[in-house]
Amino acid sequence: MGFLDELKAQAEALQNRQRRDEAAFERNALRTDEACKTAFHYWLDLARQLELLRPPVPVRYVFEPQHVLDGPAESLHFEDFQVDARRHRVRNLELYDHVVISCWVRGARRMTIVKDFPTDIERLDARLAQAGVVVAGDAQRDAETGRFREMRYDFEADVRVGVRLLPEPEHGRLQFACSNLDGLGSVSLEFAATDVDVALLDELAKWWLGRPSGFLAAGRVVRMYQP
Numbered sequence: 001m002g003f004l005d006e007l008k009a010q011a012e013a014l015q016n017r018q019r020r021d022e023a024a025f026e027r028n029a030l031r032t033d034e035a036c037k038t039a040f041h042y043w044l045d046l047a048r049q050l051e052l053l054r055p056p057v058p059v060r061y062v063f064e065p066q067h068v069l070d071g072p073a074e075s076l077h078f079e080d081f082q083v084d085a086r087r088h089r090v091r092n093l094e095l096y097d098h099v100v101i102s103c104w105v106r107g108a109r110r111m112t113i114v115k116d117f118p119t120d121i122e123r124l125d126a127r128l129a130q131a132g133v134v135v136a137g138d139a140q141r142d143a144e145t146g147r148f149r150e151m152r153y154d155f156e157a158d159v160r161v162g163v164r165l166l167p168e169p170e171h172g173r174l175q176f177a178c179s180n181l182d183g184l185g186s187v188s189l190e191f192a193a194t195d196v197d198v199a200l201l202d203e204l205a206k207w208w209l210g211r212p213s214g215f216l217a218a219g220r221v222v223r224m225y226q227p
Helices: 003-053 118-131 198-208
Strands: 060-064 067-070 078-090 093-115 138-141 148-168 173-179 186-192 220-225
Touching (some): 003 093, 003 148
Antiparallel strands (some): 093 148, 138 148, 148 173
């Protein structure tokens, strides 16, 4: 075999690998896209029902030990449900970029929290950001010396709750990034696209509403965060 023939053989082998890779990507991408479509339509219907039912909040949201938004004790409800989806192009395919369902827990009361140590201020800032509370701390200073005394936060005690579905079309997997479903914090779980169906989404909805659920046990935890 001449040198040119060797180059032709290498080029042909490369093209064959690229075609196989492209075919595998397309199969995985279409599976994840179908899973996103299933979740999007399920969540649209779920949001409509929950907006009417206004289900009670089964969990407590702890900003500080003395400042707690207690769903069961205060008879709080999930409300203002929203569902959104975005699409984009990947390798000439029109695919879902993400799908989101969210709502609010509105405490209908204000909280005032005061912190004077930097580490305590950082932890509280993280909890407020996790809750979706937008508030700037008001630095209190000594009237004579101007030295920092404490940071005061005054805010509406509301919490943003939701799930963001993120497809991984290259690998045929999806991540569910769940925020504040059972207290202030988040967890991301990974599932194969073929496992994302109505039955799994039912389990997620049960967990959200405080019912016995197998959702967490069914996925692979890839990230947990508790401020």
